[in-house]
Amino acid sequence: MASTELSRLYRDYIDCLNQQDWDALPNFVSEDVSHNGRRIGVSGYRAMLEKDFREIPDLAFRIVLVVADAPVIASRLSFACTPIGEFLGLPVNGRKVQFTENVFYTYRQGKIRDVWSVIDKAAIEAQLEPKRMEAEAAP
Numbered sequence: 289m290a291s292t293e294l295s296r297l298y299r300d301y302i303d304c305l306n307q308q309d310w311d312a313l314p315n316f317v318s319e320d321v322s323h324n325g326r327r328i329g330v331s332g333y334r335a336m337l338e339k340d341f342r343e344i345p346d347l348a349f350r351i352v353l354v355v356a357d358a359p360v361i362a363s364r365l366s367f368a369c370t371p372i373g374e375f376l377g378l379p380v381n382g383r384k385v386q387f388t389e390n391v392f393y394t395y396r397q398g399k400i401r402d403v404w405s406v407i408d409k410a411a412i413e414a415q416l417e418p419k420r421m422e423a424e425a426a427p
Contacts (some may be wrong), residue, residue: 291356294395298361301400302349308341310334318399325404333403344371352388361393376409378416387411 289297301316317330328336341347346369353364366388371380387408394402 289358289395289398291358294358294361295354295356297395297398298354298356298363298393299351302351305337305349308338310338313337316400318396318401321400321403323403323405343373343375344369346370359395361395363391363393365389365391376407376412378409378412380412380416383416385412385415 297316304312304316313334314330317333319330320327321330321333322328323333323336347367348369350366351363352366353362355362366386368384368386370382370384372382374380375385388411389405389407391406392402392404393400
């Protein structure tokens with residue numbers, strides 16, 4: 289698959305997520321997909337995404353950067369959302385937070401087979417503790 293075709297396929301996958309079109313997910317994700325080295329299958333992947341959208345009702349995936357070198361996609365995603373409770377073990381509790389995620393995907397036979405994801409948790413922590421940071425910055 290050419291890198292330009294892979295990039296288009298990835299953008300269609302992100303549209304699928306943003307539309308929460310879970311029935312279409314198997315069109316983009318392999319039956320034996322893994323996430324951060326753990327084989328969870330397409331049903332586990334779907335359950336993970338559905339949970340994310342339940343816990344973050346205004347979740348939207350925004351592509352900042354995509355680099356395609358078939359069979360790999362590297363992507364930087366941006367989020368501005370309002371988790372309703374804890375997020376990544378942090379007490380967000382309805383506060384609007386902004387953060388990024390760096391994700392690498394490996395495709396096999398036109399579908400995502402492996403996903404490696406790192407979320408910028410430090411950016412969220414900094415937003416949850418602005419008074420502490422202001423105090424530390426004061427002369």
